[in-house]
Amino acid sequence: MKRILKTIIKVIIIIFLYAFISATIDYLRIKESQKPIFTTSSYNKQTRVQTYKGLLYSISRKIYSLPEEPIEDSKNITYNTLLFNEKIKPKKKNLLKNEIKYIQEDSCTESKLIYADKTNKIYYYCINNLKLITPKETIDFDTKIKDNNKYLNKLINIIPFTGLYNDNKTEIYRNNDLKVFKCQNNNYYITTPNNDFQEDFCTVKDDDFIFLFEIIEETENVEIVKEKEVFYEDEEYTYEFDEIKSNYVFLVTEEKDTIPSKKINVKTALETNLVTIKDLEEKGLKFNKNKK
DSSP states (O other), X not given: OHHHHHXXXXXXXXXXXXXXXXXXXXXXXXXXXXXXXXXXXXXXXXXXXXEEEETTEEEEEEOSSOTTSOGGGOEEEEEEESSOEEEEOOOOOOOOOOEEEEEEOSSOOSOEEEEEOSSOEEEEESEEEEEEEOSSOEEEXXXXXXXXXXXXXXXXXXXXXXXXXXXXXXXXXXXXXXXXXXXXXXXXXXXXXXXXXXXXXXXXXXXXXXXXXXEEEOOTTOOOBOSOEEEEEOSSXXXXXXSBOGGGEEEEEOOBTTBOOEEEEHHHHHHXXXXXXXXXHHTTOOOEEEEO
């Protein structure tokens, strides 16, 4: 019986010792604008409060934009234990200020789709050539977003959330340089800080073909002639397949939401300027390029 009691006491001592050490370390980390390491994290999207829960303590903070934002960008940080609660003012790191630069268009009548995948669509309105300048890097947003949509989060992360639009659904992020509207269908509209849109701008648009199409060849059960075939030409070059097959090469997209799937012949897509030869090359179409 004594052994069991001693074991229980040892376990209790270890638990309280771990709780004390982890709580102290995370308290000091928060004071230095570092995220806690001995906690689990949860985020309430409605209240925009992120909570870190440790053993016998918790830390909460109000989020400006995204849960990934640095501690020093947050407000209303509270450290809670069984014995006391303390409001913490995080230490501001001596970092260079984030900057946003772009070319503003004087006259603009419609938004321009610059990126789309099966989840997100990103539009510019009245701006072009967006660049994000952070302490670590200068990001050419137009180029980088096509490689990895994590750069969308980088943009949102440096622009504070300011409220909801007139529909009480669309999120607005705004600072002195830029405004971003995030629709419920994950359409993002990036514009100058004083611009607004008509209320139905978040409706689904059938405009993402150039970003979402895949190339297929329907050559099964077809006798393909092994001869060169020019399927497209411009002022400087001709573009040819190693075999006569252009009638069987198609650009297709999957059905999405209320938008039906599409299937367009490669020559038709080029002739109608729906895509460029560079778009096809980036998607993996193999062809020969010959100077005229």
